Amino acid sequence: MEKLRYERPLIKRMENEMPNKYGGKADRQPMTHIDGLAVKDLLAEYGSPLFVMSEKTIRSTYKKALKAFTMRYPRVQFAWSYKTNYMDAVCNIFHQEGSWAEVVSGFEYDKALKNGVSGKRIIFNGPDKTVSDLTKAITNDSLIHIDHLDELYTIMELIDKLGKRPRVAIRVNMDTGVYPIWDRFGFNYENGQAWDALNKIMASGKMDLVGLHCHIGTYMLSPKAYGIAASKLSDLALGLKRRYNHEVKYIDLGGGFPSRNTLKGSYLPASDTIPSFEDFAETIASALLNAEFPPDALPLLILETGRALVDEAGYLLGTVISNKRSSIGKRTTIVDIGVNLLFTSFWYNHKISPAQEFSSYTEETTIYGPLCMNIDVIRESALMPLLNKGDHFVVHHVGAYNMTQWMQFITLRPNVVLIDLEGKAHLIRRHETMDDFEKMELLPAHLKNFDL
Amino acid sequence: MIKKNIAVSASGLIFNPDTGESFSVNPLGADIITFIKEGNGRDEVAQKVMEKYQVEKASFEKDYDDFMDLMQTYLLIENDD
Amino acid sequence: MTTKKPLTIAVSALNTIDSPGPGIAVIRALREAPSFDCRIIGLAYESLEPGIFMHDLVDKTYHIPYPSAGIDTLFERLEYIHEKEKLDVIIPNFDAELYPFIRLEKRLHEMGIATFLPELEQFEERHKVNLNEFGKKYGINVPKSKVYFELSELQNVGKSFDYPLLVKGKYYDAYVAYNLEQVKSYYHRIIAKWGSPVVVQEFVHGTEFNVTGLGDGHGNTIAAVPMRKQYITDKGKAWGGVSIADKKMLALTNSFISQTKWRGGFELELMKDKKGDFYLLEINPRMPAWIYLSVGVGQNIPEALVNMALGKKVEPFKDYKVGKMFVRYSWDMIVDIEEFQQISTSGEL
Numbered sequence A: 001m002e003k004l005r006y007e008r009p010l011i012k013r014m015e016n017e018m019p020n021k022y023g024g025k026a027d028r029q030p031m032t033h034i035d036g037l038a039v040k041d042l043l044a045e046y047g048s049p050l051f052v053m054s055e056k057t058i059r060s061t062y063k064k065a066l067k068a069f070t071m072r073y074p075r076v077q078f079a080w081s082y083k084t085n086y087m088d089a090v091c092n093i094f095h096q097e098g099s100w101a102e103v104v105s106g107f108e109y110d111k112a113l114k115n116g117v118s119g120k121r122i123i124f125n126g127p128d129k130t131v132s133d134l135t136k137a138i139t140n141d142s143l144i145h146i147d148h149l150d151e152l153y154t155i156m157e158l159i160d161k162l163g164k165r166p167r168v169a170i171r172v173n174m175d176t177g178v179y180p181i182w183d184r185f186g187f188n189y190e191n192g193q194a195w196d197a198l199n200k201i202m203a204s205g206k207m208d209l210v211g212l213h214c215h216i217g218t219y220m221l222s223p224k225a226y227g228i229a230a231s232k233l234s235d236l237a238l239g240l241k242r243r244y245n246h247e248v249k250y251i252d253l254g255g256g257f258p259s260r261n262t263l264k265g266s267y268l269p270a271s272d273t274i275p276s277f278e279d280f281a282e283t284i285a286s287a288l289l290n291a292e293f294p295p296d297a298l299p300l301l302i303l304e305t306g307r308a309l310v311d312e313a314g315y316l317l318g319t320v321i322s323n324k325r326s327s328i329g330k331r332t333t334i335v336d337i338g339v340n341l342l343f344t345s346f347w348y349n350h351k352i353s354p355a356q357e358f359s360s361y362t363e364e365t366t367i368y369g370p371l372c373m374n375i376d377v378i379r380e381s382a383l384m385p386l387l388n389k390g391d392h393f394v395v396h397h398v399g400a401y402n403m404t405q406w407m408q409f410i411t412l413r414p415n416v417v418l419i420d421l422e423g424k425a426h427l428i429r430r431h432e433t434m435d436d437f438e439k440m441e442l443l444p445a446h447l448k449n450f451d452l
Numbered sequence B: 001m002i003k004k005n006i007a008v009s010a011s012g013l014i015f016n017p018d019t020g021e022s023f024s025v026n027p028l029g030a031d032i033i034t035f036i037k038e039g040n041g042r043d044e045v046a047q048k049v050m051e052k053y054q055v056e057k058a059s060f061e062k063d064y065d066d067f068m069d070l071m072q073t074y075l076l077i078e079n080d081d
Numbered sequence C: 001m002t003t004k005k006p007l008t009i010a011v012s013a014l015n016t017i018d019s020p021g022p023g024i025a026v027i028r029a030l031r032e033a034p035s036f037d038c039r040i041i042g043l044a045y046e047s048l049e050p051g052i053f054m055h056d057l058v059d060k061t062y063h064i065p066y067p068s069a070g071i072d073t074l075f076e077r078l079e080y081i082h083e084k085e086k087l088d089v090i091i092p093n094f095d096a097e098l099y100p101f102i103r104l105e106k107r108l109h110e111m112g113i114a115t116f117l118p119e120l121e122q123f124e125e126r127h128k129v130n131l132n133e134f135g136k137k138y139g140i141n142v143p144k145s146k147v148y149f150e151l152s153e154l155q156n157v158g159k160s161f162d163y164p165l166l167v168k169g170k171y172y173d174a175y176v177a178y179n180l181e182q183v184k185s186y187y188h189r190i191i192a193k194w195g196s197p198v199v200v201q202e203f204v205h206g207t208e209f210n211v212t213g214l215g216d217g218h219g220n221t222i223a224a225v226p227m228r229k230q231y232i233t234d235k236g237k238a239w240g241g242v243s244i245a246d247k248k249m250l251a252l253t254n255s256f257i258s259q260t261k262w263r264g265g266f267e268l269e270l271m272k273d274k275k276g277d278f279y280l281l282e283i284n285p286r287m288p289a290w291i292y293l294s295v296g297v298g299q300n301i302p303e304a305l306v307n308m309a310l311g312k313k314v315e316p317f318k319d320y321k322v323g324k325m326f327v328r329y330s331w332d333m334i335v336d337i338e339e340f341q342q343i344s345t346s347g348e349l
Helices: A041-045 A055-070 A090-098 A106-114 A131-139 A147-163 A192-206 A224-245 A279-291 A307-313 A435-439 B027-039 B044-053 B057-073 C023-031 C071-085 C094-111 C120-125 C130-140 C152-160 C180-194 C247-260 C292-296 C299-307 C337-346
Strands: A011-013 A050-054 A076-081 A100-103 A122-124 A141-147 A166-173 A208-213 A250-252 A300-303 A314-323 A331-334 A352-354 A362-368 A375-386 A392-395 A415-419 A423-427 B014-015 B021-026 C005-010 C038-044 C060-062 C089-091 C145-148 C165-168 C174-176 C200-204 C207-216 C221-232 C238-243 C264-271 C278-284 C325-327
Touching: A011 B057, A041 A050, A041 A314, A041 A392, A041 A423, A050 A055, A055 A076, A055 A090, A055 A279, A055 A300, A055 A307, A055 A415, A076 A090, A090 A106, A090 A423, A100 A106, A106 A122, A106 A131, A122 A131, A131 A141, A131 A147, A141 A208, A147 A192, A166 A192, A166 A224, A192 A208, A192 A224, A208 A224, A224 A250, A224 A279, A250 A415, A279 A300, A307 A314, A314 B057, A331 A375, A352 A375, B014 C337, B021 B027, B021 C174, B021 C337, B027 B044, B027 B057, B044 B057, C005 C023, C005 C071, C023 C038, C023 C292, C023 C299, C038 C071, C060 C071, C071 C094, C089 C299, C094 C120, C120 C130, C130 C145, C130 C247, C130 C278, C145 C152, C152 C180, C152 C200, C165 C180, C174 C180, C180 C200, C207 C247, C221 C247, C221 C292, C221 C299, C238 C292, C247 C264, C247 C278, C264 C299, C292 C299, C292 C325
Parallel strands: A050 A415, A076 A100, A076 A300, A100 A122, A122 A141, A141 A166, A166 A208, A208 A250, A250 A300, A331 A362, C005 C038, C005 C089, C038 C060
Antiparallel strands: A011 B021, A050 A314, A314 A331, A314 A392, A352 A392, A362 A375, A415 A423, B014 B021, C145 C200, C165 C174, C165 C200, C207 C221, C207 C264, C221 C238, C238 C325, C264 C278
């Protein structure tokens, strides 16, 4: 007789609440494969932990978003938000799909150029653009979104030096009914800062004011807020037309659409409550179409959507190190994924699926990472099936921000693999080695030797 | 020793008549209680479990001790005085 | 008299405890409905909801997953229950479960299960969080309220409100706070249970009145029963009340229904201040726990709701008896431990 799969013995006190045991099949299904490849095989080949990106999911999500907007508004352009995930392979999928690049630092700017994006198709955002960054951006004819007056004056100085006419927009912050207002970035709409900046740009006569930009927040649950933002930017655009007979070419509404990750502290799961691309598109398109642009002079709508386009395409595969019990008797499980790799576990309750068969028995479990730090908690409390030491699991929706905000701490960062449309795995970033670190470090001669 | 008046029902339920508490156990938990009530000691229980399930002795014994600790906590075990 | 096949109706909120859910009151009303016979399927979240063990009222009970498990999970469980019981109608009675049920409405209808719920927009609009705007839009007096997402924002709550004030959760719970320390402690308690945000509301002094009613979704009032609370528990629940004939309250109710085109059952919580003005404190988007009083005064609201869910023409009630009281009591049932164990482990009883 074949032996049964082992799950540790379990005894639970029966209390009034028996949540989720009669839940759905979805929660009882192991995630054994990603795009046709076995989790077990991926881990055997590339090591644990392992980031996996699905090209199929990236492309289909992008197409879904693009369709939602182009069906409702005739002129739409996405710009890939590099900070969300700047693996070259990931960026290039978006560029192949037609996305421009949206960058917020000189480092990201150079990455986009190296990926082959034309300077004209790079949007340069952010408060920290150095003189050399701006020089490059002006020379390459990139779209510079000015964040503050100091930046504006730096650009004016550079114009005379470089003898070029830069293409610029301003970032506008505003009250969209969502708080807190991100008023640390850009120029305020309500108090007249935005007009002040626009007037200065127009008065200079040395720049092409091509667009208006805003980015009202992150993980936004209200399409209405985008409608308000679109109306307020339209109002500025129409004002420019009236006052200067100047037409801006585009309105850039930035990013901020939520992904299907559930925020900590929210009662209903994100998959039930987040608005769809269609919801956002409907509100934004209505606001733009109902502004008083002549039909033949509708501005291009630019979107810098990051999280909502890539989060679901990313998985983090890991292995159980040990099961323990805390001093107060609570079940704890230690896994080989820490907050250094899963930065987003600070604000999300990430869904975690076992990668092998399991029974319906569950236990309330705290999931700890392997770092020797108390903050290293992946889930404070999750109803988990009974995993054994060495079992594999999959953390869902990790494609946004984790591969850019990860930290090298105690251990080296792991491999990142992309599964292509044919179901073939490609290493897109190899794990770090001691060698990599030695290359960066320099040891003064007097510190080379010691006696112990 | 597991208390004499403790029994596991077919659906894995335990009622402790002394404390009024109810418990549920998974199939392995039920097996262990049955084995112990049949008079088997720690090693014999481990032997029987390993015959039925894919598990190494060391990892089972760790889980066994944890399980018995909980049985103790839940007052389902009486100590020999 | 009726020889027709009985209707199978699923009802939730079987928690007839000291802060009771409406389920059992709804079921009693359905049992007494002259226009149909019914078989009642209980939907329970917890194993000690008393209705699970009331076998003369509830024919069979199933556990269903908490709303936090997600809509698809709930739908799968309802599919399973439907397969076994062939449900005709579902009446969800908890605020927190209405959102998933409203979202599932179409899928349930496709399966042949009728509901009679508010539309998503009505449901969101009347939310505590949006009550200020709601009052402005429909010209209804509401106490001043403000939504707080962060503890730090509450630091200055005293500048916007006089003490005492009310701290309320998104779905349930309301506490009277007399100082900032209490506000903070209630904030933590509410956030832990119901998530962010909390609503701080001006405390209006006066007498509490409630109206329960039924709107047809086209702006018509099908039923409306005003009640004055006579005995209020320390949890703020009515333990006794009397039906009254207040024209102002009825007018307010009609205006609420005709303007919002409310569909389904509801309860308006009102406060009448010293000047005799009514303030709308809260709109509960479902029938209240005291709904059985509607049967007592001659307007069987649950029955009308079921008939409307099934697409039958229901004439608006014209009249109700004034001066009928409800006096609530509690009752100790004797239950075998096996029943508790069975519902706990199998999820069915």
